[in-house]
Amino acid sequence: MSFSPAETSLANKRIWVAGHRGMVGSALVRRLEREAPSAILTVPREELDLKDSAATTAWMAENSPEIVIIAAAKVGGIYANKTFPAQFIYQNLMIACNIINAAHELGVEKLLYLGSSCIYPRQAHQPISEEALMTGTLEPTNEAYAIAKIAGVKLCEFYRQEYGSNFIAAMPTNLFGPGDNYHPQNSHVIPSLIQKAHIAQTSGAKFMEVWGTGQVRREFMHVNDCADGLVHVLKHYSGPSHINIGTGSDVSIAEIAQIVAGIVGFEGAMQFDTSMPDGTPRKLMSSDKLSALGWAPTISLEAGLENAYDWFLKNIAAKT
DSSP states (O other), rough: OOOOOOOOTTTEEEEEEETTSSHHHHHHHHEEEEEEEEEOOOOOOOOOOOTHHHHHHHHHHHHHOOOEEEEEOOOOOOHHHHOHHHHHHHHHHHHHHHHHHHHHHTOOSEEEEEEGGGGTTTTTSBBBGGOOOOOOOGGGHHHHHHHHHHHHHHHHHHHHHOHHHHEEEEEOOEEEEEOOOOOOOTHHHHHHHHHHHHHHHHHHEEEEESSSSSSOOOEEEOOOOOOOOHHHHHHHBBBSOOOOEEOOOEEEEEHHHHHHHHHHHHOSSSEEEESSOOSSSOOOOOOOOHHHHOOOOOOOOHHHHHHHHHHHHHHHHOOO
């Protein structure tokens, strides 16, 4: 796959962030305000069902976005992915198909589609390069979501190939931060650990439960860093290959649990529930292409977790 730099100005552009209420979408809205766009377009799901092709095209035609970022998605952790696979594949396929095709029909200047690191094979060589896509079997626990996201990536690639559309895709690593989902069963690992550590600390428990063995390794990035990296890619990259958005380093689940416990102030033991699935053994993405574009993250894991816990205290714990 070729790797092509490009320059796209976002100043004075009408930019639509689909999925602006989500963790990534809201971070993108905050970051894009610094680019002086003529407008940042948003629409709540109560007003526009992105699974409705005709409604999506009509809304886009009426609001005339010049730049489109697809951050809208049905997302969740291992439990949610295992429990609702039909919902995950259907809803994410429809969102990608409807927005990308409408963007083509309406002549949108540039589109950025957000995928997920779960698109890569379960046993991919580490760190995972963009070329690893579709070279092996997917992780079964999130296969439905991954297939939908791969389809979105390929839509961007093939619309570029057939029509010359300036559509690109980016693969963020595991994200956390303000706006995260703290559902007790459907959340991702970091909000789950923050909530468990907080409950254990405030209740005086002697241990906190951690799903799985704790030995698998994951790469984590603060959502504000991700938003900054995505904007950088939107401004400086155009090519058929998707591009990874990550930190270039990873930690074990046991290590991240201990870091979270320290930030929360929980001093008890970890109890690993090995009846729960671990998922992919390791998932560290290569950041070589992103680094070649001149971008690197600036928020350390510890500082990002402190920020995430502070948001949790103010927005989740305070309301329970």
